Amino acid sequence: MSGILHLSANGHLQQNSMMVFERYYPGQNIMLSRPPMKNDVARIDLPEDIFRWLDYGNRDVWEEVESLCREKHIDKIVLHAAFRRNVNLAAYLKKRIPCKVYWLFWGFELYNALAEDFGVSLVDEKFNPFKIRTYRYPNRVKGLLKYLRYGCTQSDVLRKVSDVADYFCFWNKFDYDLYTKYFGDHVKYKRFGYVCRERNSGEVETYNFPKKVQTILINHQASMTGNHVTLMEKVEKVDKEGKFNICVPLSYGAPYVRKQCLQLGHRMFGDRFMPILDFLPRDEYFDKIDSAQVALFGQKRQEATGNIGHLLTVGTKVFLREENSLYTYYKDKGYHVFSFERDLKSFEDLAPLSEEQMIHNRKIWYHTRFYYDEFMPHFFD
Numbered sequence: 001m002s003g004i005l006h007l008s009a010n011g012h013l014q015q016n017s018m019m020v021f022e023r024y025y026p027g028q029n030i031m032l033s034r035p036p037m038k039n040d041v042a043r044i045d046l047p048e049d050i051f052r053w054l055d056y057g058n059r060d061v062w063e064e065v066e067s068l069c070r071e072k073h074i075d076k077i078v079l080h081a082a083f084r085r086n087v088n089l090a091a092y093l094k095k096r097i098p099c100k101v102y103w104l105f106w107g108f109e110l111y112n113a114l115a116e117d118f119g120v121s122l123v124d125e126k127f128n129p130f131k132i133r134t135y136r137y138p139n140r141v142k143g144l145l146k147y148l149r150y151g152c153t154q155s156d157v158l159r160k161v162s163d164v165a166d167y168f169c170f171w172n173k174f175d176y177d178l179y180t181k182y183f184g185d186h187v188k189y190k191r192f193g194y195v196c197r198e199r200n201s202g203e204v205e206t207y208n209f210p211k212k213v214q215t216i217l218i219n220h221q222a223s224m225t226g227n228h229v230t231l232m233e234k235v236e237k238v239d240k241e242g243k244f245n246i247c248v249p250l251s252y253g254a255p256y257v258r259k260q261c262l263q264l265g266h267r268m269f270g271d272r273f274m275p276i277l278d279f280l281p282r283d284e285y286f287d288k289i290d291s292a293q294v295a296l297f298g299q300k301r302q303e304a305t306g307n308i309g310h311l312l313t314v315g316t317k318v319f320l321r322e323e324n325s326l327y328t329y330y331k332d333k334g335y336h337v338f339s340f341e342r343d344l345k346s347f348e349d350l351a352p353l354s355e356e357q358m359i360h361n362r363k364i365w366y367h368t369r370f371y372y373d374e375f376m377p378h379f380f381d
Contacts, residue, residue: 002028004077005068007089009081010036014080020372020376029050032065034085062089074093074097075100076099077093078104079161081104083109087164104169105175107303110178115137115140116138116139116140116153119140122137124229133257136256138224138225162183209314212292214293216247217292218295218296221249222252223253225301226299232246234344238346239347244293246265246273250277290314294316294352295308297318312335312337313361315358319338319339319343319344320339320340322339333368334360
């Protein structure tokens with residue numbers, strides 16, 4: 001029997017993904033993940049026979065990993081995102097054992113490279129040498145600082161994974177097209193989704209929607225690429241009379257973004273500002289945001305897919321930045337989704353979706369959903 005080596009970050013998506021790989025390829029998987037750093041939370045809890053902590057960023061353990069691969073008859077390596085450490089290890093192993101490498105794309109690896117090495121703008125706020133937070137944004141200055149510290153750039157990592165990986169695995173081909181524009185197409189595209197559905201033949205299509213209230217949801221977390229200030233300023237401009245409450249999830253993300261949003265939100269919107277500060281269980285979180293009439297997402301990059309996809313199915317009017325590949329993706333599918341730049345100009349643009357539009361979006365979701373059994377049984381073919 002052949003084996004599958006998973007090189008992971010310490011994240012909850014990999015936890016869920018490994019259980020899916022085990023369901024479709026039982027007894028073949030082993031995952032390695034670097035132990036949590038100081039103050040990090042261990043977000044992986046898997047059985048010992050398929051998972052172990054190992055600091056494989058340390059080259060001293062590479063021979064140990066190679067021995068493990070030979071013992072487990074590894075002929076497939078799965079990169080859970082492209083980090084410098086797991087790409088370097090995969091390059092080492094590929095020279096020593098016959099194998100294929102599958103890169104499960106996340107997004108940060110490409111978008112950070114575009115911002116830090118190619119000058120692609122992801123953040124509306126311009127770099128200011130006197131503002132510490134702008135040094136944290138993905139931009140050329142941050143790219144230079146990372147090079148001085150690590151001796152390589154994010155683009156160097158992307159070029160190396162382009163040489164090492166055989167497949168770029170993701171559900172949104174528009175991100176693959178963006179990747180090939182800058183790094184070529186010698187890594188082939190393969191469809192994959194971290195969080196999909198199990199097919200249920202007894203499921204019935206329903207078209208009951210949560211009651212909508214005059215609330216605007218802004219972004220999904222304290223994301224540095226969320227461009228919260230741009231969104232808040234637009235809301236203040238189009239809702240001059242203050243008819244809408246403003247809900248801003250800030251339960252995770254960058255602390256300095258959270259602080260900035262709290263200060264600005266209370267000052268601009270007063271009692272109408274309703275931040276979500278506590279991390280909530282998934283169902284409770286969605287119950288809280290489902291009633292929002294409008295949702296604004298300020299990212300110029302693919303991000304917040306789970307939130308956006310969910311909101312489109314529950315009848316929320318969603319505005320996205322036109323530079324975001326998700327805007328192209330959902331438009332291509334036929335969803336009623338709106339341009340933040342062109343379609344949000346006045347208070348009237350905050351009007352809710354019609355029932356017909358809500359049903360249209362829900363129908364598209366029902367008929368274009370992505371199921372595990374569509375790709376997992378033949379993922380390694």
